[in-house]
Amino acid sequence: MKVLYEPTTFSIQDFGGVSRYFHELLNHAGPGLSCQLPVVLSNNLYLRDRQHTDHFEFFPRLAIPGSWRLMYHLNRRATLQALRRQNFDVLHPTTNDQTYFLDLLGDKPLVITIHDMIPALFGQHYQQPATALEVLARRADRIITVSENTRADVLRLLDVPAERVSVVHHGHSVRDYPAGPALRVPAHYVLFVGNRRAYKNFACLVEAFGQLVRHGFGELRLVCAGGGPFTPEEQELLHGAGIGQRTQQFSAVSDAQLAGLYRGAQAFVFPSRYEGFGFPILEAFGQRCPVLLSDTSCFPEIAQDAGLYFDPNDPAELQNQLERLLRDQELRHTLVQRGVARVADFTWPRAATRTRQVYEEARQTVPAYSL
Known part of the structure; x- marks a missing residue:
């Protein structure tokens, strides 16, 4: 054929x-x-x-x-x-x-x-x-x-x-990427990947992260990969939430650099209101990164019990779930193991x-x- x-x-x-x-x-x-x-x-x-x-x-x-x-x-x-x-x-x-x-x-x-x-x-x-x-x-x-x-x-x-x-x-293929230019990242960070246009719901994460910092996670940083530089409106949003100086942005990253960002993150957060598949979920699973996902669209279908979920319209719930994930090492380990098993279903x-x-x-x- x-x-x-x-x-x-x-x-x-x-x-x-x-x-x-x-x-x-x-x-x-x-x-x-x-x-x-x-x-x-x-x-x-x-x-x-x-x-x-x-x-x-x-x-x-x-x-x-x-x-x-x-x-x-x-x-x-x-x-x-x-x-x-x-x-x-x-x-x-x-x-x-x-x-x-x-x-x-x-x-x-x-x-x-x-x-x-x-x-x-x-x-x-x-x-x-x-x-x-x-x-x-x-x-x-x-x-x-x-x-x-x-x-x-x-x-x-x-x-x-x-x-x-x-x-x-x-x-999904878990690759061994060759060593390349390393990114200078904080010791403790939460990762957001991709563009940040309206339905991606970036504002929900910003508000939740601001609340989290005020609840005793002052050493934590937010790292954003891809999506281009922050717009003036996004910079205003970050500063309004009190995290303008706690956010680091890489407007373009290679596959190898992105894999490294997943591996080093405390969690990957995907707050989008809609995705067709949500490929970054598998990327995070493949790099043993726990994921926190909107309870909507295709996310439960793809991640099943390997993800922790929140209402994408409720920043307070996202903040609570993120705090739970950061404090509970056993939960993190369980989600990572489930993610490794789940990603094997996608070849x-x-x-x-x-x-x-x-x-x-x-x-x-x-x-x-x-x-």
């Missing part, structure tokens, strides 16, 4: 969860599955070994505004050429905001992966409506979601038949095998557009 991956995510992402997901599918395709990724130009870190592509980089050490447009244009042209050749059995786009390939797809099966329904649920934070996703979902022969929670959202928000929507959890070979099954199902499905 031959799968053609439409490569937009590798044009616009130097690194990130979506491109990492597709790169892992390529790595674990297995015998009998031939994968084509028509990338001509890309600065994506996961493609640098050129195991799956024969592409060029575009001044990767220079931040050139708009360079992604050139990459997108060249990679789109290569994709159109591959579509015209029709030498594939299934098309799997790497993003859900493009439809240019549909006119050339013909009767070939289309499989899409929906990682979350955030644009539909939090549309006030997005400039573009999710019309492309709606078009793709109607045309798709099979839809992959990365959690049962996301599947439920897809069935609630998109007009698609339930039998065409399958759950395939992400995998990329398993995810790739299940994805291949979806491809096979798509080839046997009566086309959605013909109904």
Whole structure:
């Protein structure tokens, strides 16, 4: 079976969860599955070994505004050429905001992966409506979601038949990262990872951490990784909570540095109101870091009893749970051991095998557009 991956995510992402997901599918395709990724130009870190592509980089050490447009244009042209050749059995786009390939797809099966329904649920934070996703979902022969929670959202928000929507959890690989530039971090800290936009609920953590410091944890620090520098509004929020001088921020970190941050943290806190899968949960489990999670969205599905939970609308409850976790060494040990066991349930070979099954199902499905 031959799968053609439409490569937009590798044009616009130097690194990130979506491109990492597709790169892992390529790595674990297995015998009998031939994968084509028509990338001509890309600065994506996961493609640098050129195991799956024969592409060029575009001044990767220079931040050139708009360079992604050139990459997108060249990679789109290569994709159109591959579509015209029709030498594939299934098309799997790497993003859900493009439809240019549909006119050339013909009767070939289309499989899409929906990682979350955030644009539909939090549309006030997005400039573009999710019309492309709606078009793709109607045309798709099979839809992959990365959690049962996301599947439920897809069935609630998109007009698609339930039998065409399958759950395939992400995998996770615990890697031994090579030594790199070490980050100077406090002796005792709580970790927050990723961007901090509204639905990520960063303000709840700031308020809870401020309360915690006032309850006798003056030596504790808050470390934020990724998400870019603090905005003036975030700086005002931190200073208003009395923790402006107790917060350290690394706007960009490597995978190795992030792994080190998890290993050194007293706890990883994920206060988001919604996630499609919550990949940082597995990252924390893999580095033996106890996790404190919102009791909402996909979190209980992914972490199960390996996480400690709180109401994301109640900073006082987050503060109480965090204090409990910091004071109770036995609880910390229990959560770490459960996390190690839980992360073993998520492997990329398993995810790739299940994805291949979806491809096979798509080839046997009566086309959605013909109904």
